[in-house]
Amino acid sequence: MIQGLPGFRDFFPEDCARRNHVVATWREVSRRYGFVEFDGPALESTDLYRKKNEAGAEILEQLYSFTDRGGREVALRPEMTPTLARMVAAREKHYRKPMKWFCVSNFFRHERQQKGRLREFLQFNADILGESSPQADAEIIALAIDLLRAFGFTAEHFVVRLSDRKAWMDFLQSRGCDEAACRTALACADKLEREPEEKLNAKLAATGLTVADLKAFIAAGSPEAFAPVLEALAARGLTGFVQPDLSIVRGLAYYTGVVFEIFDRSKNLRALAGGGRYDGLVKGLSDGAADLPAIGFGMGDVVLGHLIDETPAAAEKLQAALALTSDVFVVIADESRRAEALQIVQTCRELGLSTDFPLKSAKVGKQFQEAENLGATHAVVIGQEWPQIKLKHLATRAEQTLDHAALAPTLKTYKLHS
RNA sequence: GUGGUCGUAGCUCAAUGGCAGAGCUCCAGGUUGUGGUCCUGGCUGUUGCGGGUUCGAGUCCCGUCGAUCACCCCA
Numbered sequence: 178m179i180q181g182l183p184g185f186r187d188f189f190p191e192d193c194a195r196r197n198h199v200v201a202t203w204r205e206v207s208r209r210y211g212f213v214e215f216d217g218p219a220l221e222s223t224d225l226y227r228k229k230n231e232a233g234a235e236i237l238e239q240l241y242s243f244t245d246r247g248g249r250e251v252a253l254r255p256e257m258t259p260t261l262a263r264m265v266a267a268r269e270k271h272y273r274k275p276m277k278w279f280c281v282s283n284f285f286r287h288e289r290q291q292k293g294r295l296r297e298f299l300q301f302n303a304d305i306l307g308e309s310s311p312q313a314d315a316e317i318i319a320l321a322i323d324l325l326r327a328f329g330f331t332a333e334h335f336v337v338r339l340s341d342r343k344a345w346m347d348f349l350q351s352r353g354c355d356e357a358a359c360r361t362a363l364a365c366a367d368k369l370e371r372e373p374e375e376k377l378n379a380k381l382a383a384t385g386l387t388v389a390d391l392k393a394f395i396a397a398g399s400p401e402a403f404a405p406v407l408e409a410l411a412a413r414g415l416t417g418f419v420q421p422d423l424s425i426v427r428g429l430a431y432y433t434g435v436v437f438e439i440f441d442r443s444k445n446l447r448a449l450a451g452g453g454r455y456d457g458l459v460k461g462l463s464d465g466a467a468d469l470p471a472i473g474f475g476m477g478d479v480v481l482g483h484l485i486d487e488t489p490a491a492a493e494k495l496q497a498a499l500a501l502t503s504d505v506f507v508v509i510a511d512e513s514r515r516a517e518a519l520q521i522v523q524t525c526r527e528l529g530l531s532t533d534f535p536l537k538s539a540k541v542g543k544q545f546q547e548a549e550n551l552g553a554t555h556a557v558v559i560g561q562e563w564p565q566i567k568l569k570h571l572a573t574r575a576e577q578t579l580d581h582a583a584l585a586p587t588l589k590t591y592k593l594h595s
Numbered sequence: 596g597u598g599g600u601c602g603u604a605g606c607u608c609a610a611u612g613g614c615a616g617a618g619c620u621c622c623a624g625g626u627u628g629u630g631g632u633c634c635u636g637g638c639u640g641u642u643g644c645g646g647g648u649u650c651g652a653g654u655c656c657c658g659u660c661g662a663u664c665a666c667c668c669c670a
Binding site: 180183226235236238239255256257258259284286288289290291292294427428429431447448451475508510511540541542543544545546547548549550556558560561567569571574576 | 596597628629630631643660661662663664665666667668669670
């Protein structure tokens with residue numbers, strides 16, 4: 178038998194139900210925040226990703242890229258930002274600012290899978306374009322926090338680690354670092370927890386800095402850099418979710434201001450979400466056609482799924498969303514009345530009720546069993562007494578007999594009450 | 596790309612180098628037109644795949660594919 182590709186997932190009904198819960202939550206909170214949804218193509222010109230990175234960069238190595246039948250170099254999207262920048266540059270003048278856009282899309286990266294990382298995954302992205310104030314930074318961070326709260330997480334479960342690239346650059350330039358030295362220093366700051374001090378000091382030699390200098394800067398905390406964002410988050414009552422932490426650097430070169438990553442408190446997992454301000458990227462990717470300040474972040478479904486499973490409150494919420502529910506099960510007690518039963522089924526469905534019935538002759542007991550299995554709230558029994566029928570509320574086992582013509586009006590009132 | 600661990604029924608897992616099994620799921624019954632429990636019965640395996648050692652391999656060895664974890668990287 179042919180197997181699925183490594184790092185790619187099948188979505189059986191129960192998996193789809195999980196995914197739908199995640200996506201529905203992302204969409205609902207985004208709607209509350211006034212973000213509008215957009216999407217782009219899964220396949221883009223490889224040049225779109227080359228432009229942002231130097232040749233040979235690991236990002237490019239991990240592209241699913243190939244030459245299409247028309248001889249074009251194309252790649253499956255590994256992230257959304259280049260597509261967003263392309264789209265924004267094309268119609269920037271058409272939209273009022275600030276633009277608050279989000280999308281939920283699948284992305285592809287050819288790398289070895291491990292916990293929290295697959296080759297195809299779903300990612301939520303949200304961006305605010307055309308507004309450079311700390312108010313926009315706070316709005317984006319608040320959205321990220323409320324997204325996670327909507328899944329049932331609290332400040333006990335996750336934390337936003339907030340940093341600032343500009344504070345880093347100011348510090349490094351004050352120490353005489355040129356552009357290359359800044360890049361080296363930031364890369365080392367990113368590895369402070371992972372690589373031994375001697376190794377990092379060797380790398381830092383060219384910059385005139387030491388690990389001790391970097392650690393001292395992180396420890397000092399640069400409070401003035403975070404004050405406006407923290408104030409705006411405090412006013413929303415979200416202070417408890419945020420922790421200033423200059424040790425967060427993020428790998429990307431294009432960030433220009435606030436950067437943040439969200440981690441589970443127990444630190445068992447990779448980052449749940451990450452993002453930051455990238456004021457020069459739209460201009461760079463559009464060759465100057467559009468110039469918009471921007472801040473955004475991404476949140477993948479894989480790590481999020483792990484944390485949901487590990488967190489009882491979130492897992493319960495997921496289970497509630499997964500519970501099968503249907504409204505009506507039509508029991509065909511007398512097979513000779515199947516035509517009448519189908520008529521009732523159709524009536525229920527046209528009322529908008531989720532309605533099911535047995536496709537083949539079955540004993541009444543089995544049919545009630547099936548109604549239970551499907552999570553139906555009501556059973557309608559069609560049998561010998563037609564045109565009278567029975568309507569039973571399964572939870573209370575209360576049963577009433579009524580004329581079939583009276584069923585629709587009766588169910589309508591039930592629907593209003595539920 | 597590098598390294599560790601692991602591949603047995605749809606799922607979770609047993610089986611000292613000696614007859615491949617259990618629970619759950621699924622399917623079918625338990626006589627008249629009413630349920631979640633319960634009872635009975637049944638299906639499903641080239642033990643991931645290919646070699647090797649052995650009288651004999653699920654078990655040991657090699658290769659391969661896959662899963663998983665870590666490194667790398669993390670857009």
